[in-house]
Amino acid sequence: MCLIVWAQDVHPQYKLIFLANRDEFYERPAQPAHEWQHPAGVIAGKDLQAGGTWLGIHPCKGIAALTNYRNPKLIKEQAPSRGVLPVQYFLSQQSSLNYLVRLHPKSTDYNGFNLLLFDGRDMMYYSNIERIIKKVDKGIHGLSNALLNTPWPKLERCKQALSRQIEQHNISLEALFAIMEDTWRPPDELLPDTGVPREWERALASPFICTSTYGTRLTSVILWDKHDRVQFVEKWHATPCQKPGIRTFEIKMHLYE
Structure with missing residues (x-):
């Protein structure tokens, strides 16, 4: 994923409201969300080039989500795929905290990443750039291709939009998707400087990205409710400007039974 915003324990009906965009080159092959055979029970999309995922959910483990950390100077050409990290978590018999503790010593083998793990109670965060395991406070937070809550304009815009929807008691799928399908672009003076060319900083600065070769x-x-029932809805944009396909999954979580 490349843009995630969420609200934990700020709505009377939901433990977690979690919104995410995955940005990637259109030519990179991938499957939309589906139930995996291994690890059994996982519902996730799959990167067909490297075999991992960017976002998944397992009824006995919770949610795992990954974003890359954008800094071309730090790229290691032979690094293993970061997409294996959520899969390894789902395969493990460890708690989210223990998994991150085990990951920490070898995390620098990978290119820069941010990893979120939610087990129905706690949201855990780890980046191999900062290299600190954190339990995220309840509230509204966001993550893009920098560290947690780095105030990039698109991230702040989406967090504020989610806050407004919660205040207005408008937790409809239409309203939530609209937050992430926003093509607004900030003025140049507010763009982050991540080491990519200026024209790419502009293209990547929208919540919803659409270029000829790369995009959302x-x-x-x-939506994870207070009774541990989860609705996972995905819009799949195969190519620019194509009408998206939609997939919906209803999951009963069994984390503490």
Whole structure:
């Protein structure tokens, strides 16, 4: 994923409202969300080039989500795929905290990443750039291709939009998808400087990205209610300007039974 915003324990009906965009080159092959055979029970999209995922959910483990950290100077050409990290978590018998503790010593083998793990109680965050395991406070937060809550304009815009929807008691799928399908672009003076050319900083600065070769490939909404029932809805954008396909999954979580 490349843009995630969420609200934990700020709505009377939901433990978690989780919105995410995955941005990628259109030519990179991938499957939309589906139930995996291995690890059994996982519902996630799959990167067909490297075999991992960017966002998944398992009824006995919770949610795992990944974003890349954008800094071309830090790229390691032979690094293993970051997409294996959510899969390894789902395969493990460890708690989210223990998994991150085990990951920490070898995390620098990978290119820069941010990893979120939500087990129905706690949202855990780890980046191999900062290299600190954190339990995220309840509230509204966001993550893009920098560290947690780095105030990039698109991230702040989406967090504020989610806050407004919660205040207005408008937690409809239509309203939540609209937050992430926003093509607004900030003025140049507010663009981050991540080491990519200026024209790419502009293109990547919108919540929903659309260029001829790269863009938002899918948008996901996860609603996790107070009875541990989860609705996972995904819009799949295969190519620019194509009408998206929509997939919906209803999941009963079994984390503490």
